[in-house]
Amino acid sequence: MDAPTCVKALGRVAPRSLLLEAGITPWQIEHALNDRRLFRVRRAWYAVPDAPADLVRAVRVGGSLTAVSAARRTGVWSIDDGLLHVSVPRNAARLRSPDDRRTGLRDDSAGTCIHWRRTPGATTRLVEPAVSWLIHALECQPDEYAIVLLDSAMQRGLVTRRELEIAFRDLPDRYRRALARSDGRAQSGTETLARLRLRALGIRVRIQVPIGPDRVDLVVGDRLVIECLSREHHTGVENYASDRGRELRMIDGRLLTMTLSYEQVMFQWSEVERVILGRIADRDHLWPRSRHPRNPVSQE
Incomplete structure (x- = not known):
């Protein structure tokens, strides 16, 4: 070799x-x-020569990928903050610019977020372990986005809730509060964000609810079904046909369905919230007393 x-x-x-x-x-x-x-x-x-740029830049700084940068590298659903997140030993010295090994990393270096590991000494890892990069992510991400990362990492099997409970035991309370609000069943970050925002309004929301042969993202009340799409989701012909079949079954079961795009969850949430609250105010999310549903939603 x-x-x-x-x-x-x-x-x-x-x-x-x-x-x-x-x-x-x-x-x-x-x-x-x-x-x-x-x-x-x-x-x-x-x-x-064809090495991934994010790995090269993190090593050039003097550490390994962590937080949101590690999430992207491991396929975890995340919100790109435009920064390179690098984990370095607590006694690290001679940190360099991610773009020039001959230039020191200055305090005003744009685009780089340094996370100090609790242990000294260099590492040969290119990416921090999942528990470590999640701890670093909670240091610098807003609560919503931090919970998105927790949900996605657990859903992908990169870490268990028990492992996080142990790791967060001696950390500040905000870590345990974030974990308490997380749910590894969520299938996308948009689903997590919608769940958190609706519950913040005092709305009871169930997630990943079985309805006949299908499983839906969110259910409000008896019959308001909310599906949340990721940016890359449902683009192929096969997916399109499958989604239309799901919608037909929902309508046949007299369910009220709402499919939210990535853009609606991320950038138009106030309008989404207005519509949902309007439906709830009109009690459209509940079964009419005089009508028996053909396809009742599981209450589990």
Whole structure:
């Protein structure tokens, strides 16, 4: 195995120490650097030319991806704040600019958010473990977005509620409050945001409710079904046909359905809230007393 192949196997960015452990010689590293099959990220760290930019930039700073940056890398539903979130040891020194290893990271460096790990010493990790990056995310994200991250990480199986309970035990109260409001059943961040906002209004909301062969995101009252789409959701012909079939079954069961787009949840929530509150004020979310539903919604 040559040096570039070894670096690729280690995640496309790797420290000198792991290359030497794998049997790569210093001469092989230098040869690959001279041939431009590797480039130097910072002292004793190397990357292949097609290495992911976020990993390269975090290592160049002097740490590993964390918080929202780690969420994006691991596929967790998150709101992009435009920052590079980097975890560094509490005794870290000589932090560098993410874009130039010869330039120090100054206090006014735009676009970089530093999170100080509680433990000293360097790490060879490119991305912090899930529990760690979630702790860092709760340091800098608004409550709603932090709960989105908790929901999504649990739903994807990256972390369990028990692991978070243990990790948050000695942290400030806001961590435990966020966890208490989280629910790993949520299928998207838009669903989480809608749930949190409706409950903040004192509205009882059930999530992931089975209705016949289907399962819906949110149910308010007896029959107001709210489906929340992600930005990338339901674009193919197969998904479109499946969604229309679901809607037909809902209408046949006399359910009141509302499908919210990503843009409506993220940018037009006041209008969504007005419509939902209007439906509740008119008691449209409850079964009429004189009519028996064909397809009652599970009350579990």
